[in-house]
Amino acid sequence: AQRVTQPEKLLSVFKGAPVELKCNYSYSGSPELFWYVQYSRQRLQLLLRHISRESIKGFTADLNKGETSFHLKKPFAQEEDSAMYYCALSGGSNYKLTFGKGTLLTVNP
Amino acid sequence: NAGVTQTPKFQVLKTGQSMTLQCAQDMNHEYMSWYRQDPGMGLRLIHYSVGAGITDQGEVPNGYNVSRSTTEDFPLRLLSAAPSQTSVYFCASSYSRQGAKSSYGYTFGSGTRLTVV
Numbered sequence: 001a002q003r004v005t006q007p008e009k010l011l012s013v014f015k016g017a018p019v020e021l022k023c024n025y026s027y028s029g030s031p032e033l034f035w036y037v038q039y040s041r042q043r044l045q046l047l048l049r050h051i052s053r054e055s056i057k058g059f060t061a062d063l064n065k066g067e068t069s070f071h072l073k074k075p076f077a078q079e080e081d082s083a084m085y086y087c088a089l090s091g092g093s094n095y096k097l098t099f100g101k102g103t104l105l106t107v108n109p
Numbered sequence: 110n111a112g113v114t115q116t117p118k119f120q121v122l123k124t125g126q127s128m129t130l131q132c133a134q135d136m137n138h139e140y141m142s143w144y145r146q147d148p149g150m151g152l153r154l155i156h157y158s159v160g161a162g163i164t165d166q167g168e169v170p171n172g173y174n175v176s177r178s179t180t181e182d183f184p185l186r187l188l189s190a191a192p193s194q195t196s197v198y199f200c201a202s203s204y205s206r207q208g209a210k211s212s213y214g215y216t217f218g219s220g221t222r223l224t225v226v
Contacts, residue, residue, distance in 0.1 A: 009149065034214060044152075044199065046214030086151060096142075096167070097215065101151035 002027045002091045006100035013077050014108050021072040021103045023061075023087030031089050033063055033070040034097070038084040047072075047085070057081070077107045111135050115200050115218035122190040122225045130185040130221050132200030138216070140203040141183040142167070143175065145196040146220070152199065158183055190225045197222050 003026040013019050025031055035047040048056045050063040050070060061072045070087060087100040116131045134141065142157035144167075154167030158177040172194060174186040183202075187194060201215040 006151075036214070043219045044201075044215075044217040049214065096154060096157065098154075099144075099152040101149060 002031070002089050002098045004087050004089050004098055004100035006085075006087055006103050008103045009101070010104050010106070012106045012108060015079055016076050019074050019077040019081070019105065019107075021085050021087075021105065023070045023072065023100060025068050025070065025087075025089050027068075027089060027091050029091055031091050033061070034088040034090070035059070035061055035070075035072050036086045036088055036099070038086070038102075040083070044086065077105075079107045079109060081105060082107045113200055113202055113216050113218035115198075115221050117221060118219065119222050120224070122187070122223065124190060124192060124225060126190050128187050128190065130187075130198055130200075130223070132183045132185065132218060133181050134183075134200075134202045134216070135181065136202065136204065136216065137180060138202035138204045139180070141177070142201050142215075143173070143183070143185045144199045144201065145169065145194075146199060147196050155185065155198075187223075192225045195223060195225045 005024045007022050033050040036044045037047045038044045059074045061070050063070050084102050084104050086102045088097045090097050113134045139160050143155040144152040146152050153169045155173050156167055156175040158164045161177050161180050164175050164177055177183055198221045200218040203215050
C-alpha cells in the first residue's frame with residue numbers, strides 16, 4: 001500500500017520568510033513523488049516532481065529515502081504562493097497517484 | 110486546446126436522484142481518472158481508465174459507476190445520490206502510464222461542486 005502524510009493542514013508565514021511544507025510517505029518500493037498546487041478557485045496543477053530535481057517558482061523538494069520524506073521548501077515566500085499544496089506519490093509501475101490531505105499555505109503581507 | 114472539460118460546474122441533487130458528471134479531454138490522453146476532494150481528506154481516487162473500454166476501481170468506488178466508450182469521454186454516474194457524496198469532483202487525464210509521471214503530470218479539470226440534500 002502507498003500512503004502520503006502531510007502533517008500540517010494549515011501553514012501561515014509572513015512574506016519574505018522561509019517556508020517548508022512537510023510530506024512523508026510510505027511505500028515499500030521505489031516511489032516517485034510530486035507536488036501539486038491549487039490556487040484559489042483554480043484547478044490543480046503540477047508544481048514539481050522529484051525525478052527532475054528542478055526548481056519551480058523558487059520551490060524545491062528533495063527526496064530523502066532514509067526519512068521517507070519529500071518536503072517542499074522556498075527560501076523567501078511571496079503572497080502569490082498562498083494556495084493549497086498536495087504531495088502525491090506514484091509507486092513503481094503503478095501510474096495511479098495517491099495524494100496527501102493537503103496543506104493550505106497562507107503568506108501574509 | 111480545451112484540455113480537460115468538466116460539466117456541470119455546480120449541481121444540487123436530492124437524495125436518491127441520479128446524475129452523470131461529464132468529463133471530456135481533447136489531448137488524446139489514454140489515462141483518465143476521477144477524484145473527489147473533501148475538506149481534510151485530500152483527493153481520493155474513485156475510478157480510473159487506462160484506455161477505451163477499460164475501467165477499474167480506485168479507493169472510494171462505492172455509489173459510482175464509470176464507462177469509457179471513447180478515448181475522449183469518461184463520465185461518472187451517481188446511481189442514487191446520498192449526502193455523503195457531497196463533494197468537489199475532479200477529472201484528471203494523462204497521455205500514458207508514464208505520462209502521469211512525466212513533467213506533464215496529470216491535467217486536471219476545473220471541478221464539479223456537487224451538493225446532495
